[in-house]
Amino acid sequence: MVGSRERQGQVGKTGEGLDRGWIILGLLALAVAFTGGASRFDAIQIVPLRTLSALFLVSSLFFLTKERLEAVCALIMLFVCYALIVVVQLAPLPPWLWQSVPHRADILQLDAALGLEGIWRPLTLTPMRSWNVLGSLVVPAAGLFLAIALRASSLTLLRIVAGLGVLNALLGLFQIVMGRSSVFYFYEVTNRGGAVGVFANENHAAVFAACSILVVTLLGLRVRKERSAVWERLIYPAAFFLILLVALAGGSRAGFVAVIGTILVSMTMLALSPRPRRGLRAEQSVGRWLDQHPRLILAIPVILVSLTAAAFLALDRTPAFRDILVRDSFEDLRWSLWPVIIEMLEGHWALGTGFGSFEQVYHIYEPSALLMPSYVNQAHNDWAQFIIEGGLLAGLLLTGLLVWMVKAIGTISLHRTRRVDAIFWMSIFAIVAAASLVDYPLRTPLFQLVTIWLLLALSRDARDMNAT
Numbered sequence: 001m002v003g004s005r006e007r008q009g010q011v012g013k014t015g016e017g018l019d020r021g022w023i024i025l026g027l028l029a030l031a032v033a034f035t036g037g038a039s040r041f042d043a044i045q046i047v048p049l050r051t052l053s054a055l056f057l058v059s060s061l062f063f064l065t066k067e068r069l070e071a072v073c074a075l076i077m078l079f080v081c082y083a084l085i086v087v088v089q090l091a092p093l094p095p096w097l098w099q100s101v102p103h104r105a106d107i108l109q110l111d112a113a114l115g116l117e118g119i120w121r122p123l124t125l126t127p128m129r130s131w132n133v134l135g136s137l138v139v140p141a142a143g144l145f146l147a148i149a150l151r152a153s154s155l156t157l158l159r160i161v162a163g164l165g166v167l168n169a170l171l172g173l174f175q176i177v178m179g180r181s182s183v184f185y186f187y188e189v190t191n192r193g194g195a196v197g198v199f200a201n202e203n204h205a206a207v208f209a210a211c212s213i214l215v216v217t218l219l220g221l222r223v224r225k226e227r228s229a230v231w232e233r234l235i236y237p238a239a240f241f242l243i244l245l246v247a248l249a250g251g252s253r254a255g256f257v258a259v260i261g262t263i264l265v266s267m268t269m270l271a272l273s274p275r276p277r278r279g280l281r282a283e284q285s286v287g288r289w290l291d292q293h294p295r296l297i298l299a300i301p302v303i304l305v306s307l308t309a310a311a312f313l314a315l316d317r318t319p320a321f322r323d324i325l326v327r328d329s330f331e332d333l334r335w336s337l338w339p340v341i342i343e344m345l346e347g348h349w350a351l352g353t354g355f356g357s358f359e360q361v362y363h364i365y366e367p368s369a370l371l372m373p374s375y376v377n378q379a380h381n382d383w384a385q386f387i388i389e390g391g392l393l394a395g396l397l398l399t400g401l402l403v404w405m406v407k408a409i410g411t412i413s414l415h416r417t418r419r420v421d422a423i424f425w426m427s428i429f430a431i432v433a434a435a436s437l438v439d440y441p442l443r444t445p446l447f448q449l450v451t452i453w454l455l456l457a458l459s460r461d462a463r464d465m466n467a468t
Contacts, residue, residue, distance in 0.1 A: 021150030036445030038200035057142035063149035092120040124354020154457040165212020168197035206255020209247040217266040352391030382436035408462035
């Protein structure tokens, strides 16, 4: 009983901290949402983005304790290792060392022509771009350490992510209504006319919408157990359909597939979720009615989602679906890049070219058949690009992260009452992983912030399972 009371006291103190803490986390989320939706290194929004993130990061350091850091030490170590790899790539090396690195012949010829044979150079082929990557880590670092300092719970982090999903959908709706000249497009280089939301890329907005749908679904299922949160139980379905409608109206093929997948996963989660106990009576009439018709509550979302998707398809209001039918996917530029990507992997899998260097290194391998007025700035396969830029160390780091995630999700799946949570965590990370096979959503600061919060929320859930 003594241990139980002590734990209750700790929970109470934590809850009081979160009452104030979620506001600070929300402010960081809004700052990143309005300035961190682009992946380009030269976006002007980077200046306020990193400045504000640095302020949040420095503030969080004053409230960090050894106990709070030890609770998520594995996740912190993975993040620190990533930062160290970037630092190692930037460390100047003596001429005899870096000249022995494979695929440096072109640089040696240039140095010989310019009389710079004795200059010290780092391992990365593009030092300025790698410095930019190192500076970009301030955003996820701020999100990680601020959430740790404030003892943010999994529920708090997921609610903020859901709020960002609604914000993204609302801006996307305004963009569609107002057209290409809408003032709600925040970036110069963007998909005007489409629902990009807070992002610059329509694909990233669609994938983020798919993730948001899953988060809203999980929150809606969790809140069913709370008899006092009647209105919250009505807000989540409204958020679900808002995000869904805007996502279906988008022009991203990959995003369309992701959204359809999340609908199926959401319906599965709803079907497998335990029903509220009838013995508990809600104080409000709305809550009592919801509890008395559990099967109807299950059927209504299925019917509405099916009718909504069918109506969009029948009325030809889904540009992405139309593109899937009209275009030949094998003619897409992404597929044409594969031979070049494989060649770069074969040449740089050991040491890497340096994080942020893909765009410039690609010009060395670019075949004449792919020369065009536009240029390739990313590999459109983030898994491969991560290895090309980071080499073997990046591959080991990625493997460590995947092992940690599998272990955490496995811990949750062992509890029969949390099988819906296990499905959620597997599905949301599978969406991000699949999207990274054909695009680069994690290159945007906002996606980096949300992903680090999702990983932290997963860590919190897994720790709670171990504690029980």
